[in-house]
Amino acid sequence: MDRRQFITRAGAVSGSAVASSLTLAAPALAQSAPTLRWRMTSSFPNTLDTLFGSSKLFSQTISDLTDGRFTIDVFPAGELVPGLQAFDAVQDGTVEAAHTVLYYYVGKDPTFAIGSSIPFGLNARQQNAWLYNGGGNEAIDAFLSDYGVTAFPAGNTGTQMGGWFRKEINSVADLQGLKMRIAGIAGQVLAPLGVIGQQLAGGDVYPALERGTLDATEFVGPYDDEKLGFYQVAPYYYYPAFWEAGPTVHFVFNKAQMETLPPSYQAAVRTASALCNTRMLADYDVKNSRAIRSLVGKGVKLRPLPQDVLSAAYDSSRKIYADLSASNAKWKAIYDPWNQFRGEIYEWFRVAEYTNDTFAYSQQASGK
Template sequence: MERRSFVRGAGLAGVLAAGTAPAIVHAQAQVRWRLASSFPKSLDTIFGASDVFAAKVKELSGGKFTISTHAAGELMPAFGVVDGVQNGTIEAAHTAPYYFFGKDETFALGCAIPFGLNSRQMTAWMFEGNGLKLMREFYKQYNIMSFPGGNTGSQMGGWYRKEVKSAADIKGLKFRVGGFAGKVVERMGGVPQNIPGGEIYQSLEKGTIDAAEWIGPYDDQKLGFNKVAPFYAYPGWWEGGPQLDFFINQKAYDGLSAEYKAIVECAAAYAHVDMQAKYDAKNPGALKQLVAGGTKLFRFPKDVMDLAFKESLALYSDLSAKNPNWKKVYDDYANFRRDQNLWFRFAEAGFDDFMQSQKL
């Protein structure tokens, strides 16, 4: 059977299950890519997704397609990876799209927005809704082909020198917050700071900032934030399900054979699932250790949540009036979110609420 028709007919899952992928690509040319991450190597979960992706590409191609992975700062700064992919300096990047909302707020919709989709809903929008289609149309302006590349799941609300007891405590707060959420924090009276993960500890330690959020217990513990800010908030209302992406230079992607393109798609999907599995498995133990070590957990007060929700919706309305890119994607996103929340309210939330109240 002709190889390409076999791939189309059997489907990628069937090919991989049969273990025939390496044989299919045995005649393919050697390909060498470089991937720049926006994350430090010390974070085996989020940076590790790049290694998982690269290893799976190598495995499925029988060693003919290799990708070297580079931490933030090795090839370019953490927030320089979109420019690097766009101009072809590197073939690929792994990043959180909302870091680049300064170029266009629409980037944030490919990752997370305050009071947005949770991780399962985000994956559903991407793969079964219009999310992937709409975001790829947008990224095309930047010579980028995108693939979902992981999700952390719902995040914590960050580390604070003093407990936040009311919305008034947000005013003047110098808060390191990733990406788009800073726009909402600013509307609430805070002073957002967009600082790469590798620089947060020093900023907290020196008092350059009053608070910082990163991801969740496992990564936060690795970075030592509990040593310089004792109060740990939840929930991270700005990141219900932040998706990471593999960004690939469009020309580099177009130059791949059909088989190699299928391998990239499969490897990205594998890394996408693998990342959240790691976070869900590792976060509980880390949270126990942090609390045992003196970390003080607190839930954001209702007036903080209400104000953040109000300001988020007002911001989205403003953006829809002035940014056509945003409006096109957000309208679809918002419709999907409404239906998802209706469903999750009855099934997922009902089950979770009962289970989490039990003593098992």
């Protein structure tokens, strides 16, 4: 065999081997990165572009990270299931995922609230510190596993407003018999003060307030509240929402479905969730600072909650937490370490953050 024949034959064998390896590799690659299409139901209407928009950002990021192989279609509240049934839809397998707030489900167990926000709890930075570095995510995930779901932080609104009231509130006495839309465990805290708490999805609040079925409502903050038009039927806008100093929104997934995902897709879910968690707070900080000026310009009466209301609510919350710790083992298992974390991080924030902020804000307010 001459040299030319040898090279030709060797090239043919080599080419055959490469083709064979590509044939073997292609199915393996396709198997490790399958084409999947999931559905996510939201607890929020699509008119709330920052809240609902977080789920759209999540969906787009997942698609980008997986080269379009893993897509998640997002549906606003009411399109597939009512907004307050988003968690149940994931639990029973109706959809693979939900975009919701865990404190909506305190009717199942009050412990749900700790993963989002409880009265006189953590602000947004402290909440993220607890979730990511204080054992919070692990504790919440262990609790949720009993429901067959897993969840990732999906955003934070920052400290919310205390809400819209049809009449002025000057003291605790003015809360007697007041019908208020209020989410999570906060309604239980305000009940001893005379408030009749009601839980309604966002789209149902304005009509109830307009008809007088509600006397007051809390929702989020200036940006979303202005879009929903609450100022047109309830002129008094109170602050702060002591029950939501830094509420976390979550992406909730059916645990069995999540475990079937390839590791790279699971990593994409974690990465996209973390992006949304950061982005939402940044969006709200900018949009709320503009919207509050707009609302005041429209004649909204901006008021701080009276001190006796805050004090009475604080005492009420501590009693409720003590009672729950004595009667609910799941609550106690998460609340006790959370409360210890709260005490420690409050001490630190009082040293630097509070001192700096208080002085700087006072100087700006005085016109300097």
